[in-house]
Amino acid sequence: MNIVALVGSLRKESYNRKLAEWIKGRYKDKFQLDIADIGALPHYNQDDELNPPAVVAAFKRQVAEADGILIVTPEYNWSVPGVLKNALDWLSRVDKVLVNKPVMIAGVSTGMMGTIRAQLHLRQILQSPGLAAKVLPPAGNEVLVNVASQKFDEAGNLVDAATVEFLDQVIGRFIEWVGR
Numbered sequence: 001m002n003i004v005a006l007v008g009s010l011r012k013e014s015y016n017r018k019l020a021e022w023i024k025g026r027y028k029d030k031f032q033l034d035i036a037d038i039g040a041l042p043h044y045n046q047d048d049e050l051n052p053p054a055v056v057a058a059f060k061r062q063v064a065e066a067d068g069i070l071i072v073t074p075e076y077n078w079s080v081p082g083v084l085k086n087a088l089d090w091l092s093r094v095d096k097v098l099v100n101k102p103v104m105i106a107g108v109s110t111g112m113m114g115t116i117r118a119q120l121h122l123r124q125i126l127q128s129p130g131l132a133a134k135v136l137p138p139a140g141n142e143v144l145v146n147v148a149s150q151k152f153d154e155a156g157n158l159v160d161a162a163t164v165e166f167l168d169q170v171i172g173r174f175i176e177w178v179g180r
């Protein structure tokens with residue numbers, strides 16, 4: 001199984017990137033996880049969508065060939081970061097490679113709310129006709145990792161036992177969702 005991750009934070013010490021890397025390691029026997037370089041994408045420009053830059057074409061191909069997509073994102077100002085929205089806007093046009101693609105959402109925040117507002121907004125965005133992704137339903141599957149400084153160790157490992165146990169369950173359901 002081949003999963004591609006979109007990480008909504010570009011910073012080197014990003015907790016969301018750490019979570020994506022941790023997922024890649026913990027479930028390596030279940031799927032291969034490749035983290036897409038969405039920071040390398042230019043700003044979406046409709047003038048270029050029929051003949052996009054090579055980096056955009058390669059990204060769309062990577063998503064098209066994936067069995068499923070994992071989005072791991074912080075919340076910026078109660079919504080999704082621009083870099084993630086930009087990537088989704090590219091995906092939403094011309095060949096629309098996210099349509100019916102299985103997607104799982106997770107997020108990490110430093111505060112209490114665990115990216116819930118961003119995730120609700122992201123679910124709405126993913127329902128738009130150009131994206132129309134097959135998102136893992138929220139009931140029982142909302143991965144909202146709050147107070148990040150208490151959940152990861154110095155090396156970037158997720159060390160909160162309850163969060164690890166919950167992720168094991170949600171990832172199991174995502175694998176089933178992808179296999180349907």
Ligand SMILES: Cc1cc2nc3c(=O)[nH]c(=O)nc-3n(C[C@H](O)[C@H](O)[C@H](O)COP(=O)(O)O)c2cc1C
Nearest residue numbers: 009011014015016017074075076077078109110111
């Ligand atoms: C521009 C910006 C906006 C933010 N807005 C929110 C927000 O709306 N809600 C929230 O819980 N945290 C917010 N935060 C705090 C993030 O949860 C925190 O910076 C987190 O570490 C970002 O994820 P990262 O570690 O993967 O970069 C914001 C941070 C930044 C830099």
